[in-house]
Amino acid sequence: MTNMGIDRRELVAGLLRDRPDNLLVVTSLGSPTYDVAAAGDDPRNFYLWGAMGSAATVGLGLALARPSDRVLVIAGDGELLMALGALATIGAKKPGNLALAILDNERYGETGGQPSHTGAGVDIPAIARACGFARAESFRAPLDLAAARELLLQEAGAVLATFKIAGGELPRVMPSRDGHYLRTRFRQAVLGRV
Amino acid sequence: MPQGFEWAPGDWRRDIHEAFTAADVRQMAYVPDAGHASLILACHADPSIETTVLTTEEEGIGVLAGAHLGGQRGVLLMQSSGVGNCVNTFSLIRNCGFPMVTIITMRGEWGEFNPWQVAMGQGTEAALQAGGFVVHRIDRADEVGGAARAAMSMCFDGGTPVALLLSQKLIGAKTF
Numbered sequence: 001m002t003n004m005g006i007d008r009r010e011l012v013a014g015l016l017r018d019r020p021d022n023l024l025v026v027t028s029l030g031s032p033t034y035d036v037a038a039a040g041d042d043p044r045n046f047y048l049w050g051a052m053g054s055a056a057t058v059g060l061g062l063a064l065a066r067p068s069d070r071v072l073v074i075a076g077d078g079e080l081l082m083a084l085g086a087l088a089t090i091g092a093k094k095p096g097n098l099a100l101a102i103l104d105n106e107r108y109g110e111t112g113g114q115p116s117h118t119g120a121g122v123d124i125p126a127i128a129r130a131c132g133f134a135r136a137e138s139f140r141a142p143l144d145l146a147a148a149r150e151l152l153l154q155e156a157g158a159v160l161a162t163f164k165i166a167g168g169e170l171p172r173v174m175p176s177r178d179g180h181y182l183r184t185r186f187r188q189a190v191l192g193r194v
Numbered sequence: 195m196p197q198g199f200e201w202a203p204g205d206w207r208r209d210i211h212e213a214f215t216a217a218d219v220r221q222m223a224y225v226p227d228a229g230h231a232s233l234i235l236a237c238h239a240d241p242s243i244e245t246t247v248l249t250t251e252e253e254g255i256g257v258l259a260g261a262h263l264g265g266q267r268g269v270l271l272m273q274s275s276g277v278g279n280c281v282n283t284f285s286l287i288r289n290c291g292f293p294m295v296t297i298i299t300m301r302g303e304w305g306e307f308n309p310w311q312v313a314m315g316q317g318t319e320a321a322l323q324a325g326g327f328v329v330h331r332i333d334r335a336d337e338v339g340g341a342a343r344a345a346m347s348m349c350f351d352g353g354t355p356v357a358l359l360l361s362q363k364l365i366g367a368k369t370f
Binding site: 051 | 220221223244246247248249250252253254255256257258259260261262263264265266268282283285286289290291292
């Protein structure tokens with residue numbers, strides 16, 4: 001499957017193309033942060049460079065605070081596996097404006113490509129559905145980008161999509177690692193104040 | 195104000211809730227604890243506060259970080275054992291300067307009957323300080339309101355993460 005998966009950079013760029021003003025993005029540490037930066041840096045992106053497992057809950061708190069905005073969390077499979085409890089927390093809370101996109105290479109890519117649980121059959125969309133997500137789907141190559149955008153950008157309720165992506169490392173596109181800067185520029189862009 | 199909820203006479207947790215209201219706290223995330231029970235009910239009954247029950251305490255740091263990014267103030271309620279679950283996630287607060295107020299009911303001190311609570315209870319303050327929190331310990335009911343207001347001000351006006359420890363002397367040691 002290594003070379004048969006979805007191209008992660010094309011996927012992320014496709015999800016963020018013609019980005020609406022009210023689409024707020026949270027990324028997990030590692031490759032999802034580089035993928036989102038590669039699609040174009042934007043002050044409405046909040047990149048995590050650590051605190052593994054926190055991307056989904058940052059997205060939840062943001063979604064609750066901004067009910068008229070759409071929050072898209074873009075995270076790796078390893079990140080989400082560390083936060084399976086957060087799926088229960090989100091499922092119980094049922095925010096109408098939160099979407100999780102899981103870039104699933106069935107690997108811990110940052111640390112040498114060790115196999116993750118998803119390659120051994122752990123089914124993240126099934127877990128999300130069991131937790132009460134309105135809809136959760138798995139996408140494989142060839143990617144139906146229109147369907148993925150519809151689910152992640154339009155559909156009401158907490159939703160989740162897993163994308164089975166190709167393995168292998170891509171050139172790193174590194175946004176700022178200054179958390180204070182990322183936090184304040186996000187608030188300036190979204191709230192008009194620091 | 196809470197609706198359909200009545201405080202028991204003398205419940206000092208009312209002072210904490212009043213500090214939430216005065217500081218315009220809009221989100222409260224928690225892992226339940228008996229010591230927080232009436233405060234949790236009051237927040238559920240308060241239409242101005244969105245409550246989120248967590249499966250584990252570190253989720254609350256993410257939730258409150260997200261709340262701040264979205265322009266809302268939040269607080270995290272937990273018991274002392276939960277502080278240990280948060281340690282790596284504290285890095286999110288320090289690296290980004292997220293305002294964070296956590297109110298912690300203590301176990302593992304002052305008459306604790308269960309030795310399994312003591313290890314983390316005795317390590318709670320050090321873990322919070324290592325995570326960058328200013329820690330205030332409260333032993334008396336008449337100190338609660340002032341400490342809660344001070345914590346809100348130091349955090350939301352000053353940007354300093356603050357942890358309030360509600361001691362077992364205040365809450366009463368759990369017994370069977």
